[in-house]
Amino acid sequence: MLAFFTFELRRLVREPRLFIFTIFMPVVSYVVFTGVGDVSGRTEGVSLATAMTVGVAGYGAMIGVLSVGGGVSSERVSGWLRQLRLTPLPPIQVVAVKGLLTTLVAIPSVLAVIVTGRIQHHVTMPIGHWVALVLVLWLGTVPFALLGLAVGYSLPPQIAQPASFITFFTLSILGGLLIPVEVFPRWLQHLSQALPSNRYAELGWRAAAGHLPSAMGGTILAAWTVLFALLAAVAYRRSTATR
């Protein structure tokens, strides 16, 4: 299992597109979004600059996680997953390794945006909050990794990639990762707060402010995780129950 993890990690690191999506794009988005407006206000219990740092870090993490998860689609179509099924490696381990690697994609995005925030807007917080922030923004990607895998196991590559992107843009914009939820009309705010992306970012905002996750946020995120896990499991079963 370790050999498979190493093999897949090496492949992931060699994928140039990944760096564009997970480091270049979030950093540029951050610089542009926080550069054009006034970031001196406060929202979500932290300074606007901090909130934006968390939001864009989460946005970068989400795009990486969803696109890598959706990438399972081409591995399925190329016959790689079938080839692995003919080795002693149990399918559950293949999925577990894939899922773990997918969430790891979040970490470089989060670090890159945090460093940019620190340089551009001198975002500061106690070291413990930084650590907690990185940790929750990493662990909080689990539902998105599962959603990505569900997409990858159920759709062909030509559709999986755009489907991942549409999901990602919808979730990140409506979730208030790029624009604070307060500017939304009230009905949209309610919708936003029911989305996993908003509750994911909330984990980060609260960690930055030194708070534990909210009970409501944790519950909503857990519910989405269960739902996406079920979707992924069904998609996986259907994709392997071959002919």
Added chain:
Amino acid sequence: MTEAVRLSDVSKSFGPVRAVDGLDLTISAGETVALLGPNGAGKSTAIGMMLGLSRPERGTVELFGTAPDRAVRAGKVGAMLQDSGFVPNATVRELIELARALYPMPLPTGQILHTAGLTGVADRRLDKLSGGEAQRTRFAFALAGDPRLLVLDEPTAAMDVATRQSFWAAMRRYSAAGHTVLFATHYLEEADDFADRVVVIARGRVVADGSGAQIRNLTGGRTVAFDLNGENTAGLDRLPGVRTVEIRGERASLRSDDSDATVAAIVHSGRSFRNLEVSGAGLQDAFLALTASEA
């Protein structure tokens, strides 16, 4: 001898098409068996069930006395399928090292690369391989774990002649070491040259099972053809081995179960002839012959 493979009365349909229809097949450990059949005969479907990738609707499949997926999990099986493939951003060597790590008793890396003829391209990326190299990489991945049973579905499909020869040489070395090998093919020559036993499949059932020579005889053996050169045609049908005689203008075609004896008799008869040619029975004819006797 222990049994490597046992399929008992196995059936599977896709919609209205019965791909495998009451297939019985037992392979002893150490045998090299060719599964011979035209496209659509049910070879790949049978192999898929044999490897636990799909379940039979009826009948049972066992590898080494256990369920296929258990045998696969135990590292007893290596397989090279038509639709299995690899992923970009890794090299041939990395892929083989992965396969070695997954099996309990792998072969040494150098030996795998050598056997599959990949030593020169070991550090090449998988997405930069030619068709033949990719096919040999599949072979290397399948044999890396030194599995007791190696299953190959149309292994030479994407290979040129030279690659094909080196592939079969590698296969021979592998089976000579006492491994069980099952390969599917639609080339009668490949089955005849490389298998101890040829199992002919048509319409999802076994229609013939025996050595290559036996199968050839069943399918009407070979054709001996020559120009009459002015000689008459009387007695040609009484030559040893001859089943049928066909005369087209100046040329005679004899279908023979024993072409060696037929040719010897022609030579000894002292008759004049030109452009003598012995050719194997066309596979299409062979299948027509075999499946016609089934119906």
